[in-house]
Amino acid sequence: MGPLEGLTVIEIASLGPGPFCAMVLADLGAEVIRVDRKEAATGAPLAAVDPLNRSRRSLALDLKHPEAAGVVLRLVAAADVLLEGFRPGVAERLGFGPEACRERNPRLVYGRVTGWGREGPLAPRAGHDIDYLAVAGALHPIGRAGGPPVAPLNLVADFGGGGMLLALGVLAALWERARSGQGQVVDAAMVDGSALLCAMFYGMRAAGAWSDERGTNLLDTGAPFYDCYETADGGFMAVGALEPQFFLALLAGLGIDPNSVPFQYDRDGWPVLRERLGAAFRTRTRDEWEQVFLGLDACVAPVLAMGEAVGHPHNAARGTFVEVGGITQPAPAPRFERTPAGRPAPPVPAGAHSEEILARFGFSPEEVAALGGAGVVG
Numbered sequence: 001m002g003p004l005e006g007l008t009v010i011e012i013a014s015l016g017p018g019p020f021c022a023m024v025l026a027d028l029g030a031e032v033i034r035v036d037r038k039e040a041a042t043g044a045p046l047a048a049v050d051p052l053n054r055s056r057r058s059l060a061l062d063l064k065h066p067e068a069a070g071v072v073l074r075l076v077a078a079a080d081v082l083l084e085g086f087r088p089g090v091a092e093r094l095g096f097g098p099e100a101c102r103e104r105n106p107r108l109v110y111g112r113v114t115g116w117g118r119e120g121p122l123a124p125r126a127g128h129d130i131d132y133l134a135v136a137g138a139l140h141p142i143g144r145a146g147g148p149p150v151a152p153l154n155l156v157a158d159f160g161g162g163g164m165l166l167a168l169g170v171l172a173a174l175w176e177r178a179r180s181g182q183g184q185v186v187d188a189a190m191v192d193g194s195a196l197l198c199a200m201f202y203g204m205r206a207a208g209a210w211s212d213e214r215g216t217n218l219l220d221t222g223a224p225f226y227d228c229y230e231t232a233d234g235g236f237m238a239v240g241a242l243e244p245q246f247f248l249a250l251l252a253g254l255g256i257d258p259n260s261v262p263f264q265y266d267r268d269g270w271p272v273l274r275e276r277l278g279a280a281f282r283t284r285t286r287d288e289w290e291q292v293f294l295g296l297d298a299c300v301a302p303v304l305a306m307g308e309a310v311g312h313p314h315n316a317a318r319g320t321f322v323e324v325g326g327i328t329q330p331a332p333a334p335r336f337e338r339t340p341a342g343r344p345a346p347p348v349p350a351g352a353h354s355e356e357i358l359a360r361f362g363f364s365p366e367e368v369a370a371l372g373g374a375g376v377v378g
Contacts (some may be wrong), residue, residue: 002029
């Protein structure tokens with residue numbers, strides 16, 4: 001089920017953006033076969049609570065075994081996409097880099113995600129989401145005035161600029177393949193993706209509408225009408241009343257006379273406006289303010305913890321969350337009118353389908369037994 005039904009993806013197990021990309025493709029109907037490290041099959045199983053691992057079958061291989069590359073290449077020969085997240089040069093050393101795969105299957109889309117990209121002085125170095133954000137210029141603007149930069153979890157580089165962009169790149173390459181008949185390498189670097197997500201802010205900066213001084217701009221908590229305010233019970237309300245009509249609705253909900261506060265875009269008046277908004281929000285609880293603003297188009301919403309978000313009436317009405325294997329998690333997105341995604345399947349232990357997968361790709365029972373006996377397959 002789903003718009004990608006019939007697409008076959010080989011995922012070389014990795015962390016963060018690779019599994020996220022594979023989850024998105026699997027959610028949308030692709031058959032994703034995960035090649036796990038053989039050692040994972042003899043140790044702890046894949047985390048049964050991690051949605052990033054859902055909706056896959058698993059083949060466990062000792063990728064350092066001389067015969068492992070041959071197994072991967074036989075899978076590739078009958079696949080549409082391969083995903084890998086190694087540092088530059090590792091897949092080539094293991095024997096299933098782009099050239100080796102292209103010899104087996106010229107139509108293969110080879111998706112690879114790295115932190116720093118495949119060239120440049122930082123290419124061989126280790127890194128994590130926060131590092132890629134830092135060098136892309138995406139971390140510096142996030143935070144309050146006078147404070148340090150604040151890491152936005154690992155949402156931006158790992159999942160937005162990495163996994164999601166890799167999924168887009170793979171689908172774009174598949175679209176091009178429909179015309180040319182040829183596959184190609186998709187190189188998704190998290191530093192590139194992080195920079196791309198900042199395109200609007202680079203434009204605002206060029207136009208003189210964005211300052212490098214953190215926490216002083218329209219969207220970085222500098223503006224009092226785009227921030228979070230504490231309520232009487234210690235909760236928070238998120239305010240995004242950027243446009244004048246929403247700002248007036250915000251003041252109406254808070255019971256503030258517009259003539260008693262500075263003009264919305266008078267920066268000199270922002271400290272006074274912030275104090276008035278904050279004082280008003282502290283007079284009621286978060287839930288009380290939610291009820292007040294339900295009837296107003298003011299761009300105001302309660303700040304929910306993850307556990308609370310699951311039960312929010314709007315999320316419940318849309319089915320934004322689903323239960324998979326007893327674990328509540330985000331549902332597949334986006335949604336499709338004619339080819340809706342199916343319900344995700346729970347994660348499985350590494351190597352749970354090794355024999356089944358090998359048979360699916362044409363390995364004889366004797367070959368499967370020999371690979372197991374040689375220690376190639378777990």
